[in-house]
Amino acid sequence: xxxxxxxxEVHRRGILxxxxxxxxxxxxxxxxxxxxxxxxxxxxxxxPALLQAQPAYSAxxxxxxxxxxxxxxxxxxxxxxxxxxxxxxxxxxxERLLFDELPAPSALNREISSELEGVILKGLSxxxxxxxxxxxxxxxxxxxxxxxxxxxxxxxxxxWGSALCAALCGVLLWLWLWEPTHSxxxxxxxxxxxxxxxxxxxxxxxGLVV
Numbered sequence: 001x002x003x004x005x006x007x008x009e010v011h012r013r014g015i016l017x018x019x020x021x022x023x024x025x026x027x028x029x030x031x032x033x034x035x036x037x038x039x040x041x042x043x044x045x046x047x048p049a050l051l052q053a054q055p056a057y058s059a060x061x062x063x064x065x066x067x068x069x070x071x072x073x074x075x076x077x078x079x080x081x082x083x084x085x086x087x088x089x090x091x092x093x094x095e096r097l098l099f100d101e102l103p104a105p106s107a108l109n110r111e112i113s114s115e116l117e118g119v120i121l122k123g124l125s126x127x128x129x130x131x132x133x134x135x136x137x138x139x140x141x142x143x144x145x146x147x148x149x150x151x152x153x154x155x156x157x158x159x160w161g162s163a164l165c166a167a168l169c170g171v172l173l174w175l176w177l178w179e180p181t182h183s184x185x186x187x188x189x190x191x192x193x194x195x196x197x198x199x200x201x202x203x204x205x206x207g208l209v210v
Contacts, residue, residue, distance in 0.1 A: 001139050001142060001143075002031075002032075002033040003025065003033060003035070003077060003080070004077060004135050004138060004139045004142070005139070006033065006034075006035045007035070007073055007077065007135045008134075008135040008136055008139070010035070011044075011070050011073070011134070011135055014043050014044050015038075015041055015042070015043060015044070016041060016042055016043070016044055016068055016069070016070070016072060016073055017035065017038060017040070017041055017073050017076070018040040018041060018042065018048055018051070018053060018062065018068055018072060018073065018076075019037055019038075019039065019040040019041075019052070019053050019054075019057075019076075020057050020073060020076025020077055020079065020080055021053075021054045021056075021057040021076070021079075021080065022080060022083065022084075023037075023054075024036045024037045025080070039052065040052060040053055042068070044069065044070070045067055046067060047065075047067055047068070048068070055092035055093070055094065056079060056083075056089035056090060056091070056092050057075075057076045057079040057080065057089065058075075058076070058092070058093060059071070059072045059075035059076070059093055059128065060093040060094060060096075060097060060126055061128055063093075063094060069128060070133065070134050070135065071128040071129075071131045071132070071133065072128065073135070074123050074131045074132050074134075074135065074138055075093070075123060075124060075125075075128075075131060077123065077135075077138065078119075078120050078122075078123030078124045078131075078138075079124060081120055081123075082105060082120055082124065085105055085109055085112055085116075085120070086103075086105050086108035086109050086112075087108065087109070088108065090102055090124060093126060096126060097126060100126065102121075102124065104117060104121070105117045105120055105121075113145065113146075113148075115144075115145035115146075115148045116142070116145045116146065118145065119138070119141045119142055119145045122141075123138060
């Protein structure tokens with residue numbers, strides 16, 4: 001989770017980024033990630049001097065007089081994760097204030113586990129107090145959700161495999177029970193047809209009957 005590791009270090013220095021979006025992430029060929037554009041950044045407990053954030057990735061508190069916090073960046077990270085997993089960004093927070101119908105990630109991507117979905121939706125809560133309080137908390141929740149999702153998937157695969165084996169054994173047993181008796185008990189027996197007797201009305205002691 002390199003993005004969360006970067007932001008954790010930024011937060012430890014008392015700085016908030018406040019402009020989390022895919023355009024501000026640079027990934028090198030070797031996988032190294034860089035976080036760009038600190039134009040909206042400010043110290044924790046302060047208001048940014050200039051705010052030019054993208055609505056889909058901006059928490060609602062950026063639009064009022066409240067001071068942003070670590071939870072504000074948590075919202076931005078989860079918005080980026082939402083788009084990475086579903087192929088579309090979440091609805092802007094201001095629109096969700098009026099009518100919140102944010103689609104569940106699993107409704108857009110069936111491969112997303114319920115555990116991972118819960119983490120993302122928690123991070124996208126409109127209420128800052130309902131989100132993860134720190135990047136480290138978000139990182140721990142993501143790791144735990146991935147681990148639990150993998151465990152659940154392995155259990156599902158084992159259950160499906162057991163059910164398939166049971167079904168196959170049932171089919172084989174049915175075929176054995178319904179196999180014709182002679183194929184099991186008379187294998188190798190040669191059946192010779194009986195000689196057919198000539199019709200009685202065609203032959204007589206003296207020859208053909210006309």
